[in-house]
Amino acid sequence: MSASFQYKPRFTDIRVKPPRPDEEQEPAEDVLRLKPGEKPCNWADCTRPATARAPKSREQLNEFYNFCQVHAGQYNKSWNFYAGMNEGQIRAAQENEAMTGGRPTWQMKAGPQTREAAAFAAKFGTANNSGAGSWRDSFGLFGRRVNADAPVQNDPHHAMGRLERTALADLGLEPGADKAAIKARYHEMLKRFHPDTNGGDRGAEAKLQSVIKAWKTLKKAGHA
Template sequence: MKLDSKYFDGIRTKRKAKPEAATAAPTCQWDGCERPGAHRAPVGRNAEGQFFLFCFQHVKEYNKGYNYFSGLSDGEIARYQKEAITGHRPTWTVGVNKESRDSPLHSKADARFASSAAHTRMKDPFGFVAQNGTPKSRQPRARKLKTLEAKAFDTLGLGASSSSTEIKSRYKELVKKHHPDANGGDRGSEERFRAVIQAYQLLKQAGFC
């Protein structure tokens, strides 16, 4: 088309649409607040990827009291921290072939039988091997307590050598003693009551009772 064409003047360029006004920020989700909620705050455990929307002032207030582990016992927190090291994925001992370990030829029963047979044929004039055929170096040793386990025993007022029956009996005694209904809602007794329950749950999960 030539510039002096009679059709040139009739061409009209399409006007560009004006950009829509930026969408207004949603209202702050804090009760009674009408300011824009432009700041995200995590909802909490088991709701990863979900967020509340607060204004700047209220997101600071929310973050001050936020606790991801709220409601979990010491034992559950310790287990979560241990699993977090591996990204909460299952792990196996280095150098162990799982399929070989689980095969019938490598069962624990066969291993014990082979070990027993070997010790039966072995002479032991100096008594280095126990009477049941297990080397003394492999005899079960006293279990070393973890920090939280030792704290749980201390909370219940028991020693690490306490039996399952003693732990349960002591737990029932302390729960009855510090129950809020038996202490008129005393705050100190309520805290003690909660600590006793958490200590018992930790020891139960650890296999002490």
């Protein structure tokens, strides 16, 4: 190549040139430095950003520590919700968790001294037998029954459901039948329609199945 040759690039020269001595070189970015909006990990001597939360204790479930993923896993391994509780307290806490999910509950019925009860009494009166502005609460749905000492009369029509009343009808009994009458009628009809005791009549097999089904229904409901 001749000494008179001069390099002339057709495009912009993109070769990296070394910095001049008078230029200050920017420091390398610290990858462990917290970015704006990030919280530090609460673990001792940890400089990583926090990406997970963990409750502080059983009594402080709404207060949290901020941990990185590594220390959140270590904290969870040592976490014991039932620490310091005896066996009875643990069982009660587990039952409460199963019933309500550990959330607080409130009684839906208003007490006699509440503002709602006073407003109801002002509008409808009180639950008693007679008098102006009174009403009768025979079933005790809104307070104490009118006569709390009187025994409650169980109406068999209300105590039995539709399936139980249908089962009694299949046995030819009324809803007021007691356990002894139900059992006696079942054995009577079982003997009447069973193929081994009715001379081999196979036509009564469907009736026998309905009798057995009715007996099982009443027995399961506690009426037999």
